[in-house]
Amino acid sequence: MELSQDQAIHEQITFENPFISLRIFQASSNRDGGSKWHYHKELEILCILEGRLDVNVEESQYVLEGGDVIIIGAKELHKDRCYQQYGLKYIVLQFDIEQFVENSTLNYFRSISQPGFALHKLNYIFEEHPDVARQALESVKEILHEVQEKREGYEMAASLQVKSIMLALLRNDTRQLIRLKERGDMTRLKPVLDYVEENLENRIQVEEVCRIANVSYYYFVKYFKKVMGMSFLEYVNFKKIKKAERMLLTQDVSVTQVADSIGMPNMAHFYKVFKKYNQCSPNEYRKKMG
Numbered sequence: 069m070e071l072s073q074d075q076a077i078h079e080q081i082t083f084e085n086p087f088i089s090l091r092i093f094q095a096s097s098n099r100d101g102g103s104k105w106h107y108h109k110e111l112e113i114l115c116i117l118e119g120r121l122d123v124n125v126e127e128s129q130y131v132l133e134g135g136d137v138i139i140i141g142a143k144e145l146h147k148d149r150c151y152q153q154y155g156l157k158y159i160v161l162q163f164d165i166e167q168f169v170e171n172s173t174l175n176y177f178r179s180i181s182q183p184g185f186a187l188h189k190l191n192y193i194f195e196e197h198p199d200v201a202r203q204a205l206e207s208v209k210e211i212l213h214e215v216q217e218k219r220e221g222y223e224m225a226a227s228l229q230v231k232s233i234m235l236a237l238l239r240n241d242t243r244q245l246i247r248l249k250e251r252g253d254m255t256r257l258k259p260v261l262d263y264v265e266e267n268l269e270n271r272i273q274v275e276e277v278c279r280i281a282n283v284s285y286y287y288f289v290k291y292f293k294k295v296m297g298m299s300f301l302e303y304v305n306f307k308k309i310k311k312a313e314r315m316l317l318t319q320d321v322s323v324t325q326v327a328d329s330i331g332m333p334n335m336a337h338f339y340k341v342f343k344k345y346n347q348c349s350p351n352e353y354r355k356k357m358g
Contacts, residue, residue, distance in 0.1 A: 076145050077106035080347070081162050084215070086317055086357040088223040089167035090230065092212050097156045102149030110162040111187065112140040113233065114148075115208045119156035122149045125188040137194050137201045137208075139237070141180075141187025161208050163230055166306070180234075180246055193240045200240050204233050253295040256281070260292075264304055268311050271331045272304050308332065309345045316354045323350045 083089050091110075094117075102122075114123065116132045123130045123138060125146040130138055140146050142165065150156045165180070180187055194201040207229040214222040214229075238246060260277045277300070278288045292300045308330040315326045324335065332338040339349055346353050 075105070077104055079106045079108040081108050081110050082356065083164075085223065086313070088226050090161065090163035090211070090215075090226060092159065092161045092208070092215055094157070094159045094212060096158075097150045099152045100150070103147050105145050105147045107143050107145050108162070109142050110164050111142055112146075113161040113204065113208060114138050114140070115159040115161070115205050117157040117159065119158075120151060120154040121156055121158060124148070126186065128188055128191075130191065135201065135205065137204045138191045139187060139194075141185070144186070144188055146188075159208050159212055161211060166310075168227060168230055168234075189245055190237050190241065192243065193237055196242075197240050200236050203236055207233050253291075257292065257295060264307055267331075268308050269329055269331050274300055305341050306345070309342055312338075312342060312350065313346070313353065313357075316350055317357055326350065 081091055083091055097119075114121070114132065114137065116134055116136045118134050121132045123132060123146060125138070125140050126144055130136075132138065180190075194204065211226045211229045214225045259280050263277060263280055264272060274285060274289065278285050281288055283291065289300060292303070296303055298306070312326050312330050315321060315329060316323075321329075323338075327333060327335055327338040330338075332341065342350050342353070348356065
């Protein structure tokens with residue numbers, strides 16, 4: 069590794085449509101050049117159509133040519149270099165994995181978005197299974213087509229293609245780098261997750277969910293973090309902020325009303341938690357994403 073994350077560029081990615089939380093574009097280059105070390109909180113998939121692109125991701129190096137695909141994880145340091153002699157055409161897909169998380173897929177997506185999980189190590193799947201690489205390339209092309217055409221329901225079509233790619237990685241992970249939680253653990257927590265979903269407008273007490281789960285406080289907080297990969301408070305705040313984001317973009321209400329609607333009437337606390345997930349204030353988010 070040449071440098072730490074503190075020295076790299078933190079790239080801020082803006083989505084054209086915040087309801088699908090992805091950015092996709094096709095680019096080309098006919099000259100020598102490359103990017104500096106950088107990172108972003110979104111996952112990235114690079115698809116090479118023609119030419120050659122050298123990519124460094126953390127400690128790994130990839131020489132990509134036409135038809136090759138790689139995935140880069142959230143906040144993973146990476147840089148690239150292209151060469152005039154080869155020419156280059158490629159597609160870049162960047163997306164916020166958290167926006168594709170729902171209770172039915174939480175067990176799968178959460179395992180690959182944990183801090184410390186080197187998502188780029190899953191690129192062995194594309195190398196060992198050319199059919200999976202071809203499938204991912206076609207899915208990315210389809211997402212690009214849908215976003216460009218913007219036909220009715222294109223958001224749904226793009227979301228389905230993203231999940232198709234992630235499903236292909238999951239089912240072809242022969243090295244079992246993706247470690248899933250036991251289904252019984254998720255089933256046991258389902259009443260708790262349902263309760264949170266139904267009470268986002270209220271102040272959710274840990275003691276109440278302990279009663280629902282029929283376990284002690286100390287057992288619950290440890291068990292929840294082990295299964296979900298985050299504390300119960302982090303999970304509740306995440307769900308509340310996602311609801312706040314939707315309200316800011318779809319309803320003509322004040323920020324104070326939004327905070328009240330997610331059970332965070334303390335504005336200083338609401339701003340602090342919101343900024344943790346979006347690196348900006350609620351008003352800045354509404355202006356930027358609207």
